Amino acid sequence: MTVVIAMLLDALLGEPDWIWRRVPHPAVLMGRAIGWLDERFNRGSMIVGGAVFAALVAAAGALGLLLSALGPVVEILIGAVLIAQKSLVQHVRAVASGLRFSLAEGRRNVGMIVGRDTGGMDRAAVARGAIESAAENLSDGVIAPVFWFLVGGLPGLLIYKVTNTADSMIGYRTARYERFGKAAARFDDLLNVVPARLSAVLILAAHFRPDAWGAVRADAPKHRSPNAGWPEAAMAQVLGVALSGPRTYDGQMRDYPWVNIGGRRMLTHEDIDRAAGALWRTWALLFGLIAAGVMIIAVV
Template identity: 50%
Template sequence: MIAFGPEILLVLLVALAIDALLGEPNWVWERFPHPVVWFGKAIGLCDRLFNHPSEQSPFVGRLTGLMVIIVLFAGGTALAWFLQESLLSLGIFGGIVLALVSSVLIAQKSLYDHVLAVQKPLEDGDIIAARQAVSMIVGRETKFLEKDGVARAAIESLAENFSDGIVAPVFWFALFGFPGLVAYKIVNTADSMIGHKNDRYLWFGWASARLDDLLNLMPARLTMLLLLLSPFHPVGGRAAMGVGAVWAAIKRDAPKHRSPNAGWPESATAGRLDIALSGPRYYGSKLVDEPFVNDGGRVDIGPVEVGDALRLYRSSLIVQFLAIAAIAGFCLL
């Protein structure tokens, strides 16, 4: 049942405010396992028990993976619904606790801090530290990246994770409450663990990868709109591309991306910053020849452009918060 309504939206606004202020309190997760760790343990257990690619046909592998993600999805949703209903029955105090728990699964400040950790060594000219920092947020090989490659990797990660780490959880929470948030995070975690096109997960992880694509379909495009329409001007007196020109570039470039969803926020970011993103990169020793997004944009980039990306990100977060507040206010009328 859709849980959309002012009560849920107010809980969401409090959760966003808590996450923006506190982020990921490391002192908590040093003592207690993060909820995503529990999701990962459950997915890992199912992987060990049910994924035997050398003994299974592609059909059996796909069917097994589908059944696993259905059970995890349904079980997580049921537990989250029980917790939500129990907390909301306690009134305002329960709503605040629910917001606090929900904030743990939204990564606004954490994402900002991780990208800022790349910008600072770039500003200091410490390419070794910058490579190390960016390796924490990307899957590609980083040890040979120069300044522009590090900056590009950080900005791409910011754009993609803005969609699946913030906008998508917020979207599904707004529609279905805490159960929607938990269900999305389970699928997204499963995709990151088993949704790979390799010998072990090609069939078993197929359902998780396709479901993750489906759940991110609308959020990715909402992220693109936030990045496209939020107030922003690059520093240093550089002229910003007009919204119409950026939109034309998005329509041209987003479908070229290997992901059906990631190209939308990435191309919006590239257009607003007037830089080229994506392009060839190494995963391990394998060169993946990806096309550039916003080909023709600047390729000689560095800490200034990372800073611009962070300012665009902050502006988009504010617009998202205000939009949710406006919808909540309208629902209360």
């Protein structure tokens, strides 16, 4: 029941700005801690990086146990804060709204949610970026937190979130982080194995497209991430569009393969709106399944 109420609160309230203008968001606190550890201990050692990350995970688990002892209200509130369904939809819809107004506004808004270069994007590329971000963050920001909240309670949720935050900050294959951040990157991959595939299943099921599973299985490994390709491939199938493909990072063109290569490539703001609708349909299916499971357990 804790997870059900947390999901409902997040869907209704999202991220109230008036709160986070006064106190730091838990994800911000996690980021500050990781940034401090990076500055203090990162000397390019894989062993040190692994030890630092292990301590971070242990601290997150211990904090989760401590907060859980305060009762279900605390668990619900923290769960609602760390599940990001409504805020994800708002960020995705902001790109559609910007693109309706102008290409420049669309580029500006999509630049807030993707890491690629946006200055040379056309309208279709802006829409693709928003849709890909929607699919990947559905898994990372909604399905995975809910999954680990169900499996491990508040400790499981906090361990997942601190791992995901660490991966986004130090899990890069760069000279600075290749060794120090490897443990965070690999553990994040591990924690997302089930949620990423579950996300793909839920996206297809919410759109009554079990027939597309074979195509998703074929396309998912094309992604450079071992997990992100699953929700992205499923979203491409239910929308009937082609995703991924060539794009630019730091001024360099990367020739990534197309996902759902036969799908439509001339995308517009309307396709972003359809992706936002797919996010809510998938959330509703997940919510319904968990609520039904809670009721069955209560009756039994």
